[in-house]
Amino acid sequence: MANVRVSRTEDGFVATNDRGASVQIGDSAGEGVFxxxxxxxxxxxxxxxxxxxxxxxxxxxxxxxxxxxxxxxxxxxxxxxxxxxxxxxxxxxxxxxxxxxxxxxxxxxxxxxxxxxxxxxxxxxxxxx
CATH class of the missing domain: 3.30.300.20 (K homology (KH) domain)
Known part of the structure; x- marks a missing residue:
């Protein structure tokens, strides 16, 4: 089974997988995010x-x-x-x-x-x- 945890942070949101890799998530106005x-x-x-x-x-x-x-x-x-x-x-x-x-x-x-x-x-x- 694949799992990704999505959490709110001070700067927006982050998705983290079970191996500890993460990616920043935001809206189209956010810089450095997907x-x-x-x-x-x-x-x-x-x-x-x-x-x-x-x-x-x-x-x-x-x-x-x-x-x-x-x-x-x-x-x-x-x-x-x-x-x-x-x-x-x-x-x-x-x-x-x-x-x-x-x-x-x-x-x-x-x-x-x-x-x-x-x-x-x-x-x-x-x-x-």
């Missing part, structure tokens, strides 16, 4: 990229550069439209391009827990004390 929507986009990107990189390398193709931009527009005050992942890669060969594309599609369609959960509409349950 908004909750940005964290969601980072989760989509992170899930995809940390899976694509080793799978591509295991197939013998270490990408020269691997980056991505993940974006979405709010279509309602409380709803995002489509989330778009745009890779920015430098490939060492045409064969690496073919492998990278196949891996990126497979990861997006099957192996990224975050993308799959969003696409399938994972239920969020509220528990109050």
């Amino acid at each position: 908004t909750p929507v940005e964290l969601l986009l980072a989760a989509v990107g992170g899930c995809n990229i940390v899976t694509v990189e080793p799978l591509t390398a295991q197939r013998g193709h270490r990408l020269v550069r691997l980056e991505m931009t993940v974006s979405a527009e709010k279509i309602k005050p409380n709803k995002l439209g489509d989330v778009t992942i745009t890779y920015d890669v430098e490939l060492p060969s045409a064969e690496a391009d073919e492998v990278f594309r196949a891996v990126a599609h497979r990861v997006h369609d099957k192996y990224c827990t975050v993308s799959t959960s969003l696409q399938e509409g994972t239920k969020v349950v509220l528990e109050l004390p």
Whole structure:
């Protein structure tokens, strides 16, 4: 089970995982913080990229550069439209391009827990004390 604790601090909010890593959360006016929507986009990107990189390398193709931009527009005050992942890669060969594309599609369609959960509409349950 994955757990993250979100707590109010003097400066806003912080999310901390069980391993002690943390990230500052705030609104769009806050400097040095992620908004909750940005964290969601980072989760989509992170899930995809940390899976694509080793799978591509295991197939013998270490990408020269691997980056991505993940974006979405709010279509309602409380709803995002489509989330778009745009890779920015430098490939060492045409064969690496073919492998990278196949891996990126497979990861997006099957192996990224975050993308799959969003696409399938994972239920969020509220528990109050």
